Amino acid sequence: MIEVEHLSKIYGSTPAIHDVTFRVEPGEILGFLGPNGAGKTTTMRILTGYLPATSGTARLAGFDVHESSMEVRQRIGYLPETPPLYPEMTVESFLYFVARIKGVERSDRRNRVNIALERCNIADKRKVLIHKLSKGYRQRVGIAQAIVHDPPVIILDEPTVGLDPRQIIDVRNLIKSLAGEHTIILSTHILPEVSMTCSRVAIINRGRIVATNSPENLVAQLGGGSGYELEVDRDVIEVKNLLQVLPGVRFVEAVAENYLPPNRHLIRVVSEPGTEPGRDIVAVLVGAGVGLYEMRRNRVSLENVFLELTTTEKTLESDPSEPRSQADSPVLADTQANVSEPHAGEGAQS
Numbered sequence: 352m353i354e355v356e357h358l359s360k361i362y363g364s365t366p367a368i369h370d371v372t373f374r375v376e377p378g379e380i381l382g383f384l385g386p387n388g389a390g391k392t393t394t395m396r397i398l399t400g401y402l403p404a405t406s407g408t409a410r411l412a413g414f415d416v417h418e419s420s421m422e423v424r425q426r427i428g429y430l431p432e433t434p435p436l437y438p439e440m441t442v443e444s445f446l447y448f449v450a451r452i453k454g455v456e457r458s459d460r461r462n463r464v465n466i467a468l469e470r471c472n473i474a475d476k477r478k479v480l481i482h483k484l485s486k487g488y489r490q491r492v493g494i495a496q497a498i499v500h501d502p503p504v505i506i507l508d509e510p511t512v513g514l515d516p517r518q519i520i521d522v523r524n525l526i527k528s529l530a531g532e533h534t535i536i537l538s539t540h541i542l543p544e545v546s547m548t549c550s551r552v553a554i555i556n557r558g559r560i561v562a563t564n565s566p567e568n569l570v571a572q573l574g575g576g577s578g579y580e581l582e583v584d585r586d587v588i589e590v591k592n593l594l595q596v597l598p599g600v601r602f603v604e605a606v607a608e609n610y611l612p613p614n615r616h617l618i619r620v621v622s623e624p625g626t627e628p629g630r631d632i633v634a635v636l637v638g639a640g641v642g643l644y645e646m647r648r649n650r651v652s653l654e655n656v657f658l659e660l661t662t663t664e665k666t667l668e669s670d671p672s673e674p675r676s677q678a679d680s681p682v683l684a685d686t687q688a689n690v691s692e693p694h695a696g697e698g699a700q701s
């Protein structure tokens with residue numbers, strides 16, 4: 352439904368995006384994830400026909416966004432970071448207005464406006480002036496204006512910024528309910544937004560796509576960092592001798608901690624991807640008379656992946672079905688070699 356190939360944009364002498372390539376299948380929600388200034392809005396604006404690219408192509412339902420911008424605009428619903436609302440209009444009259452300028456037939460407008468009001472759960476606000484609405488409701492009106500002409504593609508730029516936690520949940524549920532019937536790109540720098548809402552994610556950093564895959568596969572690619580942390584009464588050399596022969600145990604290392612009582616050691620056991628050697632680890636330690644005071648799992652999360660990819664120069668191998676960017680240089684081996692740093696259990700708070 353959406354095919355982006357080798358897209359680049361330079362503002363004057365400032366490069367904003369470089370060789371961006373990804374695809375979105377019909378009915379899918381793609382999370383477009385990146386830190387501030389990564390190039391998300393620039394990419395969205397090119398896709399919606401508001402900004403010309405410096406080079407590369409983007410096609411939507413087969414139409415080139417630059418050469419066939421009218422066809423593209425009819426097929427796209429766009430919610431920019433700041434929703435384009437007319438505060439002095441009522442919700443209903445604004446949606447009628449948008450339906451008209453988006454080319455909805457007069458005979459179909461009432462029906463389309465009613466559907467948009469219902470989908471966005473704002474039917475009871477139809478006669479309310481937009482400037483009297485809370486930010487959460489205004490965001491719903493913003494989404495309603497994006498879907499009122501029933502476009503196959505919806506592009507949402509940071510749709511939950513500035514909302515309170517309750518409103519965020521409501522807007523995320525609304526977005527999820529639109530998938531299937533619509534193909535959606537959701538641009539965000541908020542990680543939970545992606546894990547909760549999107550079937551696939553493209554991570555952009557400093558203008559370049561550094562990974563494209565399902566959230567689960569991205570985590571699995573870095574899954575070599577999963578394992579266990581043990582608090583024991585033996586040092587790392589003794590524990591290593593006992594455990595490193597076990598199937599599934601990749602390596603054993605000491606973790607520096609200064610809160611532990613004397614003669615206690617914190618030890619990390621990193622497992623091979625897809626293995627669960629926890630049971631054997633306990634059996635061997637207990638069998639050898641080792642005092643095991645605590646054992647907990649370390650799991651790599653999407654947060655770890657995001658931090659790894661946006662604070663380093665790494666890229667991950669993309670989904671094999673994904674078109675490859677010329678700049679794509681899969682360095683999975685490099686990534687796996689570094690998985691113990693940063694610590695797999697650490698990461699930004701969500």
Ligand SMILES: Nc1ncnc2c1ncn2[C@@H]1O[C@H](COP(=O)(O)OP(=O)(O)OP(=O)(O)O)[C@@H](O)[C@H]1O
Binds near residue numbers: 367386390
């Ligand atoms: N009109 C412009 N003129 C010059 N540089 C720009 C312009 N718009 C964006 N940039 C630069 O392009 C880069 C990408 O910006 P963009 O707004 O696309 O990022 P973003 O990922 O959407 O960031 P944010 O999450 O902060 O909105 C940044 O370095 C930004 O400073």
